[in-house]
Structures are given as structure tokens and as C-alpha cells.
Amino acid sequence: MKLNGPISHSYLDDGKEEEETQAKEVSSAAVRVVVGYALTSKKKKSFLKPKFIRLARNKGIEFVPIDLKRPLSEQGPFDVILHKLAGKDWSQVIVDYKRVHPEVIVLDPPDAIQHLRNRQSMLEVVADLELPDHYGKVCIPRQLVIPKDPTSIPDEVAKAGLRVPLVVKPLVVDGSAKSHELFLAYDHFSLSELETPMVLQEFVNHGGVLFKVFIVGESIKVVRRFSLPDVTNCDLTKISGVFRFPRVSSAAASADNVDLDPSIAEPPPPPLLEVLARELHHRLGLRLFNIDVIRKNGTKDMYYVIDINYFPGYGKMPEYEHIFTDFLLNLVQSEHKK
Numbered sequence: 001m002k003l004n005g006p007i008s009h010s011y012l013d014d015g016k017e018e019e020e021t022q023a024k025e026v027s028s029a030a031v032r033v034v035v036g037y038a039l040t041s042k043k044k045k046s047f048l049k050p051k052f053i054r055l056a057r058n059k060g061i062e063f064v065p066i067d068l069k070r071p072l073s074e075q076g077p078f079d080v081i082l083h084k085l086a087g088k089d090w091s092q093v094i095v096d097y098k099r100v101h102p103e104v105i106v107l108d109p110p111d112a113i114q115h116l117r118n119r120q121s122m123l124e125v126v127a128d129l130e131l132p133d134h135y136g137k138v139c140i141p142r143q144l145v146i147p148k149d150p151t152s153i154p155d156e157v158a159k160a161g162l163r164v165p166l167v168v169k170p171l172v173v174d175g176s177a178k179s180h181e182l183f184l185a186y187d188h189f190s191l192s193e194l195e196t197p198m199v200l201q202e203f204v205n206h207g208g209v210l211f212k213v214f215i216v217g218e219s220i221k222v223v224r225r226f227s228l229p230d231v232t233n234c235d236l237t238k239i240s241g242v243f244r245f246p247r248v249s250s251a252a253a254s255a256d257n258v259d260l261d262p263s264i265a266e267p268p269p270p271p272l273l274e275v276l277a278r279e280l281h282h283r284l285g286l287r288l289f290n291i292d293v294i295r296k297n298g299t300k301d302m303y304y305v306i307d308i309n310y311f312p313g314y315g316k317m318p319e320y321e322h323i324f325t326d327f328l329l330n331l332v333q334s335e336h337k338k
């Protein structure tokens with residue numbers, strides 16, 4: 001796996017690349033790859049942008065919506081099925097289709113995606129990795145799952161020795177807005193008001209900057225985003241309670257072109273990201289995901305993985321149009337060779 005260029009400069013479309021894409025357009029190539037997709041309307045809007053569709057068509061890739069009201073067996077044939085829908089029924093539809101059409105490439109297998117639907121199991125995979133530490137150490141924040149009874153939280157937190165502040169995250173990630181409703185807790189006591197099942201995760205100071213590492217098959221791209229600011233000891237003496245916080249790192253503002261302290265802004269070394277991405281790709285059996293990585297403030301090379309997302313917001317990844325279309329072409333070509 002290879003990191004695709006240095007940290008990206010900006011994912012904000014300045015229109016220049018659009019002109020280039022149009023200038024290169026000669027005529028649509030014959031369709032070589034049919035991609036059937038099952039995506040939420042939000043995902044469709046953010047990912048299947050007109051510029052992307054146009055470039056894909058020029059390369060011989062056609063995107064066809066899957067009609068969820070009709071049997072999948074009556075649709076297609078598809079070379080690739082691209083999907084991000086939750087639910088057992090949908091997973092079964094894919095499994096059944098794959099049984100009849102073993103040649104279809106499913107991005108990605110429902111069983112593999114399942115791992116990322118639970119914030120505990122998603123990070124356990126990282127904790128189990130035994131990566132060489134020449135380029136830095138990769139760990140996960142200490143965390144505790146509260147499956148049901150929130151009244152037991154103060155005791156359990158004390159028993160587990162977790163230190164405040166704590167990030168409170170819903171255990172299950174199902175694509176709903178609710179599963180991204182996060183809180184920062186400055187003490188244990190108000191936690192009992194929150195909804196279970198939840199994960200309590202130690203907050204790691206990281207200078208307010210996060211690295212989003214996007215994986216598309218063999219390609220890796222890293223972007224810098226703003227994150228939550230550090231919490232000082234002084235804050236801890238003054239503040240108490242639980243506060244909901246917005247989706248800071250998925251906001252539109254990129255931290256790529258901003259002047260920041262280099263010890264905070266410097267992305268993790270490419271070899272570290274390459275080995276991390278490769279290992280997670282193998283262990284998870286996924287080709288489309290991203291990894292949220294932070295560097296513990298005050299250290300040179302202590303990295304924490306705090307989140308992994310299936311089929312993330314590629315629409316915000318620079319050059320995703322080219323990277324994704326090349327990925328699809330290579331994928332189908334290597335499948336044909338097999």
C-alpha cells in the first residue's frame with residue numbers, strides 16, 4: 001500500500017481540476033465496468049458528484065442505482081456492488097446475490113463491515129496489531145463499555161482506573177446522526193444521565209489537530225482536520241459535568257493550509273501509515289475505510305487511533321475522483337485475470 005502524495009493541500013474544489021477533466025474529455029468510453037450502488041441519499045449526494053460521474057463515464061465506468069424494492073437477482077448484471085446500508089436483511093440480499101454471482105465484487109463484504117459498527121470491536125483490532133515501532137507507537141485510548149446500567153458508571157470507571165476527561169460515544173455506529181452524538185465528561189457523576197450502551201474513552205490531548213487517513217484499495221491519502229482542543233489540568237479543576245460536542249473533525253473547514261506549530265501539524269510518517277493501513281486492510285477485510293489518528297501532545301511519536309469508518313466521506317478527499325475510478329478499473333481487471 002502506498003501513501004498517495006504528501007498531506008493534501010485542500011479538498012475545496014477551486015474549479016481548476018474540473019476544467020482539466022472537461023478538457024480531457026473526448027467521448028465516453030465503452031462501458032467496461034458496471035457498478036450497482038445502494039447508498040443513502042446523503043451518501044449519494046456527497047459521493048456521486050457530477051464531476052465524478054463524468055470522469056467515471058469517460059473511463060468506461062457506469063453507476064447504476066440498485067432498486068431496493070425489486071429483487072436484486074432481477075437487476076444487473078453488475079461487476080461491482082458498492083453499498084453502505086445497515087440492516088441484516090440487506091446483508092442477506094448481498095450474500096444471496098454473491099452465491100449466485102460469485103464473480104461480483106462486493107465493496108465491502110457485510111461481515112467485514114460489521115466490525116466497524118461497534119466502537120469497541122473496531123479499536124480492538126488496532127490493539128491486537130503488533131506493529132514494528134521504528135516510526136512510532138500506535139495505540140488506542142483506554143476505554144470501557146457500559147452495556148446497560150448507567151448508575152454503575154462511577155464505580156466501574158473508578159475500578160477500571162479511567163481518568164477524566166472522558167469522551168462518551170454511542171457503542172453502535174449505524175450511520176444515524178444519533179450514533180455520532182458525542183459528549184465530553186469532566187467528571188464521572190453526570191454520566192449516569194446518558195444513554196447506554198456507550199463507550200467511555202479517555203480523552204487524549206493532541207493539540208487540536210487530527211489526521212484522517214483515507215484508504216481506497218491500495219491507495220492511502222492523509223488530510224489534516226481540526227479537532228477538539230486540549231483539556232488542561234486547570235480546566236479540570238474549574239469545569240464539571242457532561243457537554244455535548246459537535247462533529248468537529250468532519251466539518252467542512254480543512255486544517256491543511258493553516259499555519260500550525262509543526263510539532264502538532266506534521267502528519268505521521270508515511271511508512272507508519274502504510275503499515276497501519278495494510279494491516280487493518282488485511283485484518284478487517286475491507287478496502288474502503290478511513291482511520292482517525294491523533295498524536296499525543298508533547299510526544300514525538302505516540303499515535304492513537306480513535307475511530308475507523310467504513311466508506312467514509314470520500315467526497316471530501318482530494319483527488320478522490322481519480323483515485324476511486326482507477327481503483328475500480330484495477331479491481332475489475334485483476335478479478336478478470338484471476
Ligand SMILES: Nc1ncnc2c1ncn2[C@@H]1O[C@H](COP(=O)(O)OP(=O)(O)OP(=O)(O)O)[C@@H](O)[C@H]1O
Pocket residue numbers: 141167169179180181182201202203204205206210226227228247248249250292294306307309
Ligand atoms: N479519545 C479521544 N481523544 C481525543 N479526542 C477525541 C477522542 N475521541 C474522539 N475525539 C474527538 O472527537 C471527534 C469525534 O470522535 P469520533 O471520530 O470517534 O466520532 P465519530 O462520530 O465516529 O466521527 P466520524 O464523523 O469521523 O465518523 C474526533 O474526530 C476527535 O476530534
Ligand SMILES: O=P(O)(O)O[C@H]1[C@H](O)[C@@H](O)[C@H](OP(=O)(O)O)[C@@H](OP(=O)(O)O)[C@H]1O
Pocket residue numbers: 040042043046047084175176212249250290309311312313314315316
Ligand atoms: O469524512 P469523515 O470525516 O470520515 O466523516 C464521514 C463519516 O465518518 C461517515 O460516517 C459519513 O458517512 P455516512 O453518513 O454514510 O455514515 C460521512 O458522510 P458523507 O460521506 O456524507 O460526507 C462523513 O460524515
Ligand SMILES: [Mg+2]
Pocket residue numbers: 249292307308
Ligand atoms: Mg471520527
Ligand SMILES: [Mg+2]
Pocket residue numbers: 173307308309
Ligand atoms: Mg466514526
